Amino acid sequence: MPSRHRSRERALQILFQLDMSHQPVETAIASYYGGLYSEESDQPPEPDPFMEELVRGTVERTAEIDRRIVQRSEHWRMERMAVVDRNVLRLAIYEMSTGLLPAPVVINEAIELARRFSGDESVAFVNGVLDAIHREGPAEPVDPAT
Secondary structure, three states: OOOHHHHHHHHHHHHHHHHHHOOOHHHHHHHHHHHHHHHHOOOOOOOOHHHHHHHHHHHHOHHHHHHHHHHHOOOOOHHHOOHHHHHHHHHHHHHHHHOOOOHHHHHHHHHHHHHHHOOHHHHHHHHHHHHHHHHOOOOOOOOOOO
């Protein structure tokens, strides 16, 4: 089973793919596993339940998550944000809403994702938006099992 950090990286990659292709979630997840099989190993990849839960949960709650992002990202429309940044924010806000990890841990993970997959300006942007959302208090808690 991959580390939770690796699962977050995978979830971000799938969310990026979904944002660009608008395909069904299950198709994107299956496609990602297929890519792992052909690129990383000659064995079928092990399922990554944490990654799948992050992807499905984020996609199911995208409308509410995007509303929160727009409220806290002054002068930025969702469609103008870098695709990676938009999806790092979505993923982190979903994970914060589950309450399974303290918000500072989730924010730190999101900053690391932005640093790896985007750039220095994105790190500051992601940190600022997530910090503002954290300070406003939790949204209605999400049960990741549903």
